Amino acid sequence: MANNINTNDLTLLTAHEQAELLNAKQVSSTELTGAYLNRIHALDEQVNAYLTVTDDVALKTAKEVDDLRAKGEKLHPLAGVPIAIKDIVVTKGIQTTAASKILEGWIPPYDAHIVTKIKDAKLPILGKTNMDEFAIGSSTEYSGYKITHNPWDLAKVPGGSGGGSAAAIVASLAPLAVGSDTGGSIRQPAALTGTVGVKPTYGGVSRYGAIEMASSLDQLGPCAKTVLDTAYLQGILGGYDAKDSTSLDYDHNRMASAALKGKNQDLHGVKLGIVRELTGEGFADDVQKSFDSAVELLKEMGAEVQTVDCPSFDYSLAAYYILMPSEVSSNLARFDGMRYGLRACGDNLSAEQTMRLTRAKGFGKEVKRRIILGTHALSSGYYDAYYGSAQKVRTLIQRDFTNAFEKVDALISPTAPTTAFKIGEKMTADPVTMYKNDIATIPVNLAGTPAMSLPSGLGADGMPIGFQIMAPGKMDDRLYFVGSALEQALCEKNGALYEKIQFGKQAVNMKTEAK
Amino acid sequence: MEKAETNFSVQKVKHLADLARIEFSEQELDELTSELNVISDAINKVQEVANDDVERTTHPFALENVFRKDAVGETLEQKSALAAAPKQKDGMFLVPQILAED
Numbered sequence: 221m222a223n224n225i226n227t228n229d230l231t232l233l234t235a236h237e238q239a240e241l242l243n244a245k246q247v248s249s250t251e252l253t254g255a256y257l258n259r260i261h262a263l264d265e266q267v268n269a270y271l272t273v274t275d276d277v278a279l280k281t282a283k284e285v286d287d288l289r290a291k292g293e294k295l296h297p298l299a300g301v302p303i304a305i306k307d308i309v310v311t312k313g314i315q316t317t318a319a320s321k322i323l324e325g326w327i328p329p330y331d332a333h334i335v336t337k338i339k340d341a342k343l344p345i346l347g348k349t350n351m352d353e354f355a356i357g358s359s360t361e362y363s364g365y366k367i368t369h370n371p372w373d374l375a376k377v378p379g380g381s382g383g384g385s386a387a388a389i390v391a392s393l394a395p396l397a398v399g400s401d402t403g404g405s406i407r408q409p410a411a412l413t414g415t416v417g418v419k420p421t422y423g424g425v426s427r428y429g430a431i432e433m434a435s436s437l438d439q440l441g442p443c444a445k446t447v448l449d450t451a452y453l454q455g456i457l458g459g460y461d462a463k464d465s466t467s468l469d470y471d472h473n474r475m476a477s478a479a480l481k482g483k484n485q486d487l488h489g490v491k492l493g494i495v496r497e498l499t500g501e502g503f504a505d506d507v508q509k510s511f512d513s514a515v516e517l518l519k520e521m522g523a524e525v526q527t528v529d530c531p532s533f534d535y536s537l538a539a540y541y542i543l544m545p546s547e548v549s550s551n552l553a554r555f556d557g558m559r560y561g562l563r564a565c566g567d568n569l570s571a572e573q574t575m576r577l578t579r580a581k582g583f584g585k586e587v588k589r590r591i592i593l594g595t596h597a598l599s600s601g602y603y604d605a606y607y608g609s610a611q612k613v614r615t616l617i618q619r620d621f622t623n624a625f626e627k628v629d630a631l632i633s634p635t636a637p638t639t640a641f642k643i644g645e646k647m648t649a650d651p652v653t654m655y656k657n658d659i660a661t662i663p664v665n666l667a668g669t670p671a672m673s674l675p676s677g678l679g680a681d682g683m684p685i686g687f688q689i690m691a692p693g694k695m696d697d698r699l700y701f702v703g704s705a706l707e708q709a710l711c712e713k714n715g716a717l718y719e720k721i722q723f724g725k726q727a728v729n730m731k732t733e734a735k
Numbered sequence: 736m737e738k739a740e741t742n743f744s745v746q747k748v749k750h751l752a753d754l755a756r757i758e759f760s761e762q763e764l765d766e767l768t769s770e771l772n773v774i775s776d777a778i779n780k781v782q783e784v785a786n787d788d789v790e791r792t793t794h795p796f797a798l799e800n801v802f803r804k805d806a807v808g809e810t811l812e813q814k815s816a817l818a819a820a821p822k823q824k825d826g827m828f829l830v831p832q833i834l835a836e837d
Contacts, residue, residue, distance in 0.1 A: 329815035422795040436794055462803040468796065538780040549755060556756070558830050563821035571831045572756065580758035588757055589770060592748065595755045596771075602741070606778070609785030614792040616784060651770055652777045668795020693796060 230255045232719075235301050235395040235449040242300045245289065249282035249300030253344045256302050260346065260393050263724050266374060268366045269388035270347045271307050272315050278302060278344035285342050296341035298452055303338060304394035306385050307348040308355050309440065310429045311335050314345070318431045319363040320353045322555045322562045322582025332429020333461045334398065334440055341456050346394050349384030353584045354552065355405050355433045357381050358657040361647060362586045369643070370413060371723040372683055376640040379409030379657075385443045386413040391723055396453050397443040402433050403540055404635075404661025406441050407673035411635035411686020414675040414717045416450045416703070417443045421693045422668035423468035425454075426461030434547035437540075437665045445718045447482070447674060447704040451475035454696065470694045478697035482704025488522035490702065493628035495690075497533040498660045504638045506679040511634045514676040514687050517709045518632075518702070528624045528631065532616035533663050539613035540662045541655060542597050542606050548587075549594030555582065589651065618667045625692045630702055633660050635673040635686030664690050672699040674707055675717040684717060741779070743771040 230238065230252055241247040257275050264270055285300035305311065308318045310328040312335070317323040331339070338345065352362040360368040360383025368383040370376040371391040378387040385397035386409035399406035401419035410417030418441045425440040432438060442453035458472030494515065499508065519525055557563035557578030558571070564581040565574040583591070597606040624631055636657055646654045664671040669690060676687035687706065691698040710717070748768045752759050759767065813826055822829035 326819055329811055329818060465801040466794070466796075466798065532784065535780060535784055538778045541774065541778050542781060553756075557821060559828050560819035560821075565831060569831055571833050574831045575756040576758040579756055583757070588759075589767060589774075591755050591757065592751050592767060593771060593774060595751045596741070596743075599751070599754070605782060608791060609781040611791035611793060612785035612789040613781050615789050618792060618795075649766075649770065650773050652773055655774075655777070666795075 231259050231392040231395070233395070234446050235298065235444055236446070236452065238301050238395055239298050242289070243297065249285040249344060250279065252300065253278050253282040253302050253346070256346055256394060259724070263391065264393055266369065267371055267387050267391050267393065268368045269349055269384045269391065269393050270304070271317065271319060271350050271365055271384070273347040274314055274345055277314065278346050281342055281344040285344070296456075298456065299342040301343055301395055302346045303343045304346045304349050304385060304388045304397040305335065305338070306351055306382055306397070306399050308351060308400050308431045308433070309335060309398060310431065311345070311348065314348065316348065316431075317364070318354045319351045319365055320582065320584070320587070321364040322578070324562065326561055330429065333426035333463060334457050335429065337456055337459075343396070343456070349382070349388055349397060351384055352381035353587050354431065354548070355381040355400050355402055356548065356587055356590055358404070358408060358654055359641075359646065360384060360409075361643065362584055364584050367643060370640045370683075372414065372721055373640070375642055376683065377412065377643055379412035379636070379640065381405040382409045382417070382443065386410055386415050386417065389413070389415045389443050389445055390718055390721060395444065396449060398440060398457065399443045400430060400433075400438060400440050401665065402437045402439075403544060403665050404658040406443060407661050407671060407686065407688060408636050408657060410443060410673040411675070412640040412684065414684030414721070415443060415445055416447050416672065416674045417441065418450050418454060418672045418696070418699060419664065419670060420454060420458060420696050421468065421470075421670045423466045424470065424472070424670070424694070424696060425457045426459070426464040426467055428461055428463040432551040434544040435551060436547060437544060439665075447672070447700055447707045448476065448479040450672070451479040451700045468694065474697050475700045478700040479704040482701040483708050485521045485705050485708055487518060487702065487705055490523045490630075491628040492518060492523050492525045492702070493528035493624055493631045494525065495533065495624075495631050495633045496527050496529050497531065498633035502637055502659065503634055504679070507634045507636070507638060507685050510677040510679070510685040511687060514706060514710070515632070517713070518706060521705055521709060526628065528627055530617075530620035530624060530663070532613060532620045535613045536617055536663045536666055537655065537659055539610040539617070539666060540658070541593075542610035543614070543666075545590040545594030546597045546607050547594070549591045549598065552583075552587065552591055555579065586651070614666045617663055621663075621667045621669055621692070629691075630698050631690040633688045633690075635660060635688040639679040639681055639683035639685060660688060669693050670696040670699055672703050674703050676710065677714065677717070678720070741775045743768050743775060
């Protein structure tokens with residue numbers, strides 16, 4: 221493969237394969253980064269994965285990597301492999317909006333902790349990806365700027381809130397991307413686009429510089445085409461940070477070794493639990509079928525599979541839609557038009573009037589809806605009945621996980637109830653229709669435990685289906701071990717799913733032939 | 736614990752909008768009210784299992800006394816802190832009047 225590399229094909233490789241070519245000096249980071257930028261400029265108008273593309277920033281880092289490599293300097297193994305960052309993460313000198321009009325034009329004066337780490341490892345930053353405004357949504361239709369299309373079928377949604385990052389990965393508009401997951405915003409888009417997405421243990425990746433949505437649930441994590449690529453990226457993103465008071469200290473380099481070990485496809489001695497409450501009713505037939513056949517593969521590799529009960533999971537959606545809006549209403553109070561961001565006003569208005577008009581103009585419909593709901597849940601007379609009860613449900617869900625993990629090493633379920641739906645299909649008068657997309661992804665956010673989504677196949681409509689693995693806190697390596705084994709088995713059986721996508725292939729081939 | 740059943744009225748939503756400092760048109764308030772009533776049915780369910788013997792979880796992993804070292808770190812310079820201000824004057828944020836005449 222390495223002997224006849226064409227730069228147009230470079231973007232179809234995995235990050236790990238690209239890193240090998242870079243380290244062997246068969247390809248330069250400038251070539252690789254340039255290939256992605258070309259592809260973005262040629263194809264992203266169909267996908268809308270990016271809100272901002274940063275050619276200069278990316279090429280500057282790429283050149284630096286090439287120069288250092290030429291000098292024989294020691295570099296991070298992934299140095300020179302480009303990356304896209306969800307627009308909820310602040311980037312010094314690069315516009316950051318969280319896809320909200322209230323932050324249009326905002327140039328942050330500092331870097332998020334993970335951006336500093338990405339810069340230290342010298343990964344060229346391609347740009348900022350689209351999302352639902354403030355990561356509130358499940359389809360990327362609530363972006364304040366544009367709707368991201370699913371590259372498998374441009375009439376469909378890529379999931380959300382991290383639809384931009386997931387779509388960029390599967391369309392080969394970035395080999396790696398950062399997402400954020402509050403109730404499934406990394407995993408559900410991964411499921412709907414046939415990519416891999418991981419929500420690490422809460423506290424595993426620093427939230428310093430991630431614009432807060434619901435602080436007790438938010439977690440940043442990796443997106444890529446393969447389990448191994450996400451493992452390498454978690455190795456860069458993860459680790460203790462004194463600037464995040466919820467930061468945990470555990471080893472993230474073991475994720476990649478777990479993923480490599482998983483490729484041996486030996487799951488003897490591994491106990492897996494199917495969550496009864498997250499299967500069957502409410503999940504589409506093709507989703508359930510794909511899940512069931514993946515379970516068979518896991519058994520063939522030696523895993524012991526049983527069904528476990530997590531009765532309180534039935535209350536997780538209700539608890540989430542109290543806790544999350546409550547924290548949203550508090551966190552988003554900072555956008556008041558006083559110090560940065562939009563100020564919509566005439567000069568003679570009071571500060572209060574200015575705030576009311578600024579927030580009316582700057583926030584989108586769904587964000588306002590959740591702020592109002594959260595304001596209600598936190599208001600006097602309702603606090604105990606709503607917020608207090610939801611916190612108790614959180615305890616019950618944690619207990620379910622604890623009990624389950626006494627019996628099994630990891631839990632499994634489908635990631636999303638259906639494959640990707642049509643753009644506009646769930647933007648109805650009943651917001652709960654949209655909320656139900658997150659039914660299987662929410663429980664781990666409430667418990668703080670880690671989870672991964674990886675593709676298990678295609679549905680009746682030819683759209684990808686996601687398979688979810690959940691592990692105990694700080695045991696993220698189990699996700700990578702089991703996920704990598706399943707990915708390898710599926711790949712040997714059916715071929716790599718991400719290679720089946722038709723989007724963008726023609727354009728690349730045409731260019732290849734022209735050469 | 737007393738159960739709270741919420742039926743959102745337009746009047747109530749208007750009050751919440753005041754607390755949240757968001758201006759809404761009459762039509763927006765009507766729409767929001769009916770949407771909130773739909774959501775309300777879905778979330779009232781939490782009260783079914785939140786018994787008195789269950790303690791609350793505020794945080795996934797309880798951490799205690801998280802302090803950093805009392806050392807001087809990097810801070811923003813005044814110029815960068817003010818760079819995104821909608822209005823500024825004499826090195827300070829310029830904001831609209833806080834108190835109205837009436």
